[in-house]
Amino acid sequence: MSTPDLAPLGVAGVGRSGPRISDPRSIPEIVLEAVESALADATCGYDDVDAVVTASVDLFDGLTASNIAVTEVVGAVMRPETRIAGDGLLAAIHAACQLWAGAYETVLVVAHSKPSMAPADLTPWAMDPIHLQPLGASFTACAGLQARVLTLDDPDAEGRWAERAARLSTLAGRPTSPAEVSASSVVASPLRERMRAPLADGAYAAVLSRGEASVLLRGAGHDLCAHSPGDRDLRHWDGLTRAAGRAYAVAGIDDPADAFGCVEPACLYPHEEDLFTAATGTGPDTPVSPTGGLFGGAVPVGAGLSRLVEATRALRAEPSLRRVLAHGTWGPAGQGQALTILEAA
Amino acid sequence: MNDRVERLDVPILMDEAWHYASGEAMERFSTGLAARRIEALRCDGCGRRYLPPRPMCGNCRLRMTHWVAVDDTGTLEAWTVVHQPILDGRTGEERPSPYGMGLIRLDGADTTVNHFVQTGGPRRQGVTPPGPPLFIGQRVRAVWREELRGAMDDILHFEVVEP
Incomplete structure (x- = not known):
C-alpha cells in the first residue's frame, strides 16, 4: 500500500471537563464544558465548525444511541455528525481523514463517558x-x-x-x-488495585482544521486485532506496531527512538507501557507521561483524546519538545490501537 | 458549579433478555459439547485451528469449513485470579470472587480458550484450601458438568493434571 501525501492539520483548540472520579452533572453538562472550552481555545464558535465527530459507547452510557444525549451541546443539530463507538482518538483520526479528504475545513471532535453512573464493571x-x-x-x-x-x-x-x-x-x-x-x-x-489508573468521569474536545495552528497533526494510524484474546499473542501489541507504521510513514519518521520530545500513552496499567514502548519503537530516553498519564483519571472512551489534549498543551507550553506521540486503545487487552503524531508549528 | 447542590438521579431499571443466534459454527461446537466432544475449525490458508470455531480466519480472510477434533486436555498459556466481583450474564447475579481465569491451549487447537481454572481445593465448611500452584505451561484438563446442555459452561472449569 502506498503512503498518502497528507498535509499537516491544525489542532486549533482543545478543551476538557474533568477528569473527576464522580461528577454529579449530567453527561450533556460535562460535554458542554469541554466543547465550550475547546471552541474558546480555538477562538471560534459553533458556526465555524463544519462537522462533528463524537465518541461514546452505548453500553457505558446505558443508552442507545449514546450520541443522542449530546447532539445539541456538540452543535450537531442541522450539521453532519459521525459517531465512533470506540476510543476518542479514533474519532480524532476519523475527523482528520475528513479534513484530509477535503470534505470540511474545521471539524470538532468530542469524546465522553461517565463510569460513575454504572452499577458495576460493564x-x-x-x-x-x-x-x-x-x-x-x-x-x-x-x-x-x-x-x-x-x-x-x-x-x-x-x-x-x-x-x-x-x-x-x-x-x-x-x-x-x-x-x-x-x-x-x-x-x-x-x-x-493501585496499579490501575483510577476510572473517572469526563469529556474531551478538540477542534481540528486545515488552517494554521501552533500545534500540527502530522500523522495518524489505527489498527484492530482479533477480538478474542485467545487468538492473539498477548506478549505484543501487534496492532499498535502496524498503526505506528502507518503514522510514521505519513509523518516521515524513520527513527522513532529519537523522534519524540515525549510520548503520551493511554495505559490503564503499568504493564501496558512495556507493550506500548516495544510496539512504537520509542527510545528508552524518551519521557513518558510527564504529568502522570491516565493515573490522573482515566475516562473510558475519552482516554485517547485526553492524550491528544495533553500533548497539545505540552507542545504549546514547551515547543522545544518538537514532536509528541498521543496514543489511544480500546477493547480487551489492547484489541484496538490508535496513535497520532503532533508537532510544534 | 456547586457540588453541594442535590442532584436528581433518574434510575433506569431494565429487565430484558437478548437472544443471540449462535451461528452454524458455534451451533455445531455447542452440540458437540453436549456429547463431550470438542471440535475446532481449521483454516485452509494458514492451517491454524481455531477454538472456539468461527466462520472466517481473520488473518487469511478465508471461510473455514474443515472440522478437526480437539482433546479436553491442554496447556495453561496464561492465568489470573480475579478479585473483582462481576455480574454473571446468564443470571444477572454477582459472581463470587476470587475466581481463576485462564487461557488454555487444548491439544489439537492453535488458539487458546478463556475458561475458569481451579485455584483451590474442594470448598469445605465455607473455606477453600489452596490448590496446586499455577504456572504457564502447566497441563490441565476439563472438568465437565454432570448434565450437559450444549454451552461453554458444560465445562465447569479446568483443573491441574498432577504430573
Whole structure:
C-alpha cells in the first residue's frame, strides 16, 4: 500500500471537563464544558465548525444511541455528525481523514463517558456474547492474563510495574510509594488495585482544521486485532506496531527512538507501557507521561483524546519538545490501537 | 458549579433478555459439547485451528469449513485470579470472587480458550484450601458438568493434571 501525501492539520483548540472520579452533572453538562472550552481555545464558535465527530459507547452510557444525549451541546443539530463507538482518538483520526479528504475545513471532535453512573464493571458485556460472556470474562481479567504472560520471562516485572504506577500516581498529584502499590489488594493477579489508573468521569474536545495552528497533526494510524484474546499473542501489541507504521510513514519518521520530545500513552496499567514502548519503537530516553498519564483519571472512551489534549498543551507550553506521540486503545487487552503524531508549528 | 447542590438521579431499571443466534459454527461446537466432544475449525490458508470455531480466519480472510477434533486436555498459556466481583450474564447475579481465569491451549487447537481454572481445593465448611500452584505451561484438563446442555459452561472449569 502506498503512503498518502497528507498535509499537516491544525489542532486549533482543545478543551476538557474533568477528569473527576464522580461528577454529579449530567453527561450533556460535562460535554458542554469541554466543547465550550475547546471552541474558546480555538477562538471560534459553533458556526465555524463544519462537522462533528463524537465518541461514546452505548453500553457505558446505558443508552442507545449514546450520541443522542449530546447532539445539541456538540452543535450537531442541522450539521453532519459521525459517531465512533470506540476510543476518542479514533474519532480524532476519523475527523482528520475528513479534513484530509477535503470534505470540511474545521471539524470538532468530542469524546465522553461517565463510569460513575454504572452499577458495576460493564466490560463483560463488551465481550463476545456466545463464548466469553457466559464465562464472565472482563477487560480486567484480560489485563491480568496479559500481564501474567509478560511475567513469564521477566521475573522483575511486578516490582518494576509497582515503581511505574507509583511514579505515575505521584506525577498525577497523588503521592504514592512502590511499597504502597505492592501492598494494595489484588484486582486480577498479578495486577493490584493501585496499579490501575483510577476510572473517572469526563469529556474531551478538540477542534481540528486545515488552517494554521501552533500545534500540527502530522500523522495518524489505527489498527484492530482479533477480538478474542485467545487468538492473539498477548506478549505484543501487534496492532499498535502496524498503526505506528502507518503514522510514521505519513509523518516521515524513520527513527522513532529519537523522534519524540515525549510520548503520551493511554495505559490503564503499568504493564501496558512495556507493550506500548516495544510496539512504537520509542527510545528508552524518551519521557513518558510527564504529568502522570491516565493515573490522573482515566475516562473510558475519552482516554485517547485526553492524550491528544495533553500533548497539545505540552507542545504549546514547551515547543522545544518538537514532536509528541498521543496514543489511544480500546477493547480487551489492547484489541484496538490508535496513535497520532503532533508537532510544534 | 456547586457540588453541594442535590442532584436528581433518574434510575433506569431494565429487565430484558437478548437472544443471540449462535451461528452454524458455534451451533455445531455447542452440540458437540453436549456429547463431550470438542471440535475446532481449521483454516485452509494458514492451517491454524481455531477454538472456539468461527466462520472466517481473520488473518487469511478465508471461510473455514474443515472440522478437526480437539482433546479436553491442554496447556495453561496464561492465568489470573480475579478479585473483582462481576455480574454473571446468564443470571444477572454477582459472581463470587476470587475466581481463576485462564487461557488454555487444548491439544489439537492453535488458539487458546478463556475458561475458569481451579485455584483451590474442594470448598469445605465455607473455606477453600489452596490448590496446586499455577504456572504457564502447566497441563490441565476439563472438568465437565454432570448434565450437559450444549454451552461453554458444560465445562465447569479446568483443573491441574498432577504430573
